[in-house]
Amino acid sequence: MKKKVYKKKGTRSKSTVGFVLILAIIAFTSFVMINGLQVGIYEILPVKDNVNYGLDLTGGVYVVLEAKEAKGDPVTDEKINRAIAIIQERIDGLGVSEPIIARQGENRIRVSIPDMQDQKEALDVIGKTAQLEFVGPDGEVVLTGERVKESNAVYQTDETGARSAVVTLKFNEAGTEAFAEATAKYINQVIEIKLDGEVISAPQVQTKITGGEAVITGMANIEEAGNLATLIQAGALPVELEPVEVRTIGPTLGQDSLEKSIIGGAIGISLVFAFMLFYYRVPGFIADLALIVYVLLNFLVYSLIGVTITLPGVAGIILSIGMAVDANVIIFERIKEELRIGKSLGAAIDSGFKEAFSSIFDGNVTVVIAGLVLFALGSGTVKGFAVTLLIGTAISMFTALTVTRHLLKMFVNMQIVKNTKFYGA
Amino acid sequence: MKKKFNIIGKRKFFFIFSTILMIICIGSLLINGLNYGIDFKGGTIIQIEMHQTFKTDEIREITDTFDESADITYAGEEQTQLMINTQESLNEEQIESLFSKFQEKYDLKGKDLLSSEKVSATIGDEFKTQSILASVIAVLLILVYITFRFEFLFGFSAVLALAHDLIAVLGAYSIFGVEVNSPFIAAMLTILGFSVNDTIVIFDRIRENRRKYKKSQLFELTNDSVNQTMGRSINTTLCVLLAIISLYLMGVQSIQDFILPLIIGFISGSYSTIFIASSFWYVAQEKRQAAKA
Numbered sequence: 032m033k034k035k036v037y038k039k040k041g042t043r044s045k046s047t048v049g050f051v052l053i054l055a056i057i058a059f060t061s062f063v064m065i066n067g068l069q070v071g072i073y074e075i076l077p078v079k080d081n082v083n084y085g086l087d088l089t090g091g092v093y094v095v096l097e098a099k100e101a102k103g104d105p106v107t108d109e110k111i112n113r114a115i116a117i118i119q120e121r122i123d124g125l126g127v128s129e130p131i132i133a134r135q136g137e138n139r140i141r142v143s144i145p146d147m148q149d150q151k152e153a154l155d156v157i158g159k160t161a162q163l164e165f166v167g168p169d170g171e172v173v174l175t176g177e178r179v180k181e182s183n184a185v186y187q188t189d190e191t192g193a194r195s196a197v198v199t200l201k202f203n204e205a206g207t208e209a210f211a212e213a214t215a216k217y218i219n220q221v222i223e224i225k226l227d228g229e230v231i232s233a234p235q236v237q238t239k240i241t242g243g244e245a246v247i248t249g250m251a252n253i254e255e256a257g258n259l260a261t262l263i264q265a266g267a268l269p270v271e272l273e274p275v276e277v278r279t280i281g282p283t284l285g286q287d288s289l290e291k292s293i294i295g296g297a298i299g300i301s302l303v304f305a306f307m308l309f310y311y312r313v314p315g316f317i318a319d320l321a322l323i324v325y326v327l328l329n330f331l332v333y334s335l336i337g338v339t340i341t342l343p344g345v346a347g348i349i350l351s352i353g354m355a356v357d358a359n360v361i362i363f364e365r366i367k368e369e370l371r372i373g374k375s376l377g378a379a380i381d382s383g384f385k386e387a388f389s390s391i392f393d394g395n396v397t398v399v400i401a402g403l404v405l406f407a408l409g410s411g412t413v414k415g416f417a418v419t420l421l422i423g424t425a426i427s428m429f430t431a432l433t434v435t436r437h438l439l440k441m442f443v444n445m446q447i448v449k450n451t452k453f454y455g456a
Numbered sequence: 457m458k459k460k461f462n463i464i465g466k467r468k469f470f471f472i473f474s475t476i477l478m479i480i481c482i483g484s485l486l487i488n489g490l491n492y493g494i495d496f497k498g499g500t501i502i503q504i505e506m507h508q509t510f511k512t513d514e515i516r517e518i519t520d521t522f523d524e525s526a527d528i529t530y531a532g533e534e535q536t537q538l539m540i541n542t543q544e545s546l547n548e549e550q551i552e553s554l555f556s557k558f559q560e561k562y563d564l565k566g567k568d569l570l571s572s573e574k575v576s577a578t579i580g581d582e583f584k585t586q587s588i589l590a591s592v593i594a595v596l597l598i599l600v601y602i603t604f605r606f607e608f609l610f611g612f613s614a615v616l617a618l619a620h621d622l623i624a625v626l627g628a629y630s631i632f633g634v635e636v637n638s639p640f641i642a643a644m645l646t647i648l649g650f651s652v653n654d655t656i657v658i659f660d661r662i663r664e665n666r667r668k669y670k671k672s673q674l675f676e677l678t679n680d681s682v683n684q685t686m687g688r689s690i691n692t693t694l695c696v697l698l699a700i701i702s703l704y705l706m707g708v709q710s711i712q713d714f715i716l717p718l719i720i721g722f723i724s725g726s727y728s729t730i731f732i733a734s735s736f737w738y739v740a741q742e743k744r745q746a747a748k749a
Contacts, residue, residue, distance in 0.1 A: 299702030401649030
């Protein structure tokens with residue numbers, strides 16, 4: 032009566048084929064995810080090139096700006112959203128890759144710019160109110176940045192042949208008119224060009240200008256001129272923003288941290304694999320396979336939904352592999368018990384999975400509760416960690432309950448290892 | 457037959473041990489408090505690669521012109537990195553001029569400014585409030601869930617074991633004065649999720665075994681359930697510790713900030729699951745049965 036169920040004709044060869052096939056799929060997928068693959072014009076990138084890395088790994092500048100409430104001028108949603116759009120335009124002017132600009136809470140804006148090292152330059156570009164004013168000698172504001180249609184940084188050669196960087200301005204219709212009026216009024220006098228109240232250029236009016244163009248000189252170099260042109264083009268921020276959190280991470284530090292974490296993680300995971308193999312033998316071997324599937328699925332999801340991997344995120348991934356073992360351990364311990372009370376191998380495996388389900392499910396729900404709270408209330412890196420935790424929990428349940436189960440049954444059906452001692456009895 | 461441990465029978469010993477542990481932890485928290493880092497307190501941290509060992513006196517000559525109370529510490533594998541930690545936030549100009557003084561004196565390149573962080577104090581306060589709020593909400597939700605799936609007494613016992621683990625981690629941080637930053641909060645909430653996960657496996661077994669035991673066999677029921685699930689609890693914790701301790705030993709600061717509380721929390725979690733949670737449930741359940749009878 033022992034193992035009656037598994038003596039069905041054909042099951043053995045069918046299981047062997049299935050098992051070998053799955054092994055091949057796992058091996059192939061692992062290979063593709065590590066090395067990438069190119070078939071004709073289609074190319075699959077290695078997974079390490081396909082995920083986003085956080086600032087703590089790539090290096091860059093991270094800034095949180097807080098909108099300051101002015102008297103009688105409250106901070107509104109509309110203003111914050113407009114400020115975000117302006118900051119976006121300004122950063123685009125810098126030509127950096129993939130900046131993230133997002134609202135945080137009521138009155139804050141979070142900006143992260145990868146590959147940027149100069150904190151001061153970053154703040155100059157994103158935090159400046161950039162209210163441009165043309166002020167006459169009598170203190171009258173004749174024109175503001177709102178009337179500027181276009182602004183560019185160019186090189187200009189003066190009469191002596193010296194080349195210098197300048198910012199050119201083109202006004203809109205109303206601006207052209209106002210500028211012509213002002214230059215007529217203040218001929219042979221100075222019109223100051225002020226940025227946020229600070230004089231950046233003070234040219235003397237030679238003649239009435241009707242063409243609607245002006246030039247700001249006195250730039251140290253073309254970069255400075257470029258930044259100013261971008262600021263003016265994007266327009267003034269509707270609120271004053273104050274940096275409340277500024278972090279700069281150099282590129283070497285992040286790279287070094289990532290390499291070390293990968294080595295540490297690899298050693299840790301190998302130890303876990305070895306432990307499972309030696310302690311649980313056949314089921315342990317199957318669990319190791321399921322864990323590989325777990326890791327592959329995790330990275331697949333990361334690259335599909337574009338999870339940003341940060342250092343705590345890496346720790347979270349390693350941790351989740353350790354935890355993914357848990358469901359397997361619960362099941363195998365249960366199988367052992369069932370074998371001990373005299374059940375056949377097949378029956379023990381079946382009831383092992385069946386009886387273990389409720390505790391795996393309830394246990395994982397509590398982890399999900401903690402993860403959701405983290406996601407809802409945490410910010411930045413904490414949120415990123417919560418996402419990896421939630422994805423990991425969902426996938427680990429799937430791999431333990433289906434992948435481990437099917438592989439284990441197939442392996443048993445192959446009848447290579449029949450002695451229940453190797454299954455924990 | 458497997459060896460059976462009389463865990464519930466020796467519960468007094470573990471209760472006393474844990475009570476003393478909790479008193480020490482809470483005592484230290486009340487007396488020493490926690491050593492809050494930049495994320496909570498605000499301030500500036502600047503990390504510079506010096507390419508050589510250095511004396512803090514030389515460093516002070518420069519930093520004193522900015523903030524005399526700045527902390528100077530060593531970092532990096534060969535202790536060639538410098539960390540400057542100020543309580544008052546320096547602004548961008550100050551950070552730039554501070555680094556340029558180092559550049560001049562030690563002939564450094566721009567990329568040797570490994571990182572600089574500046575956080576204002578108000579952000580830190582908000583972060584603290586939010587973290588506490590998050591923990592409280594998570595605990596309540598978990599309590600509700602267990603009450604719904606099991607019964608209130610199980611939920612209460614699990615939360616008690618959970619509090620034990622969180623206090624143990626906080627206490628260890630307070631006693632050894634380890635700096636608390638934002639990864640610590642993520643770690644605490646992770647412990648919060650997994651500590652209950654651990655406990656639930658035993659409670660699930662008690663729930664299942666209840667059918668097989670008589671009411672009068674409460675002691676056997678509880679003790680057998682603990683014994684049946686103990687192997688799993690130890691092995692899972694062992695696997696998790698193998699994975700994260702390897703990562704810890706690689707010495708990446710921000711990962712260590714996250715992993716150290718986890719290591720303490722998982723050890724405490726495994727202990728409280730086996731020795732505290734079900735013992736407490738047993739005592740309370742026995743009282744309840746006696747009251748009903």
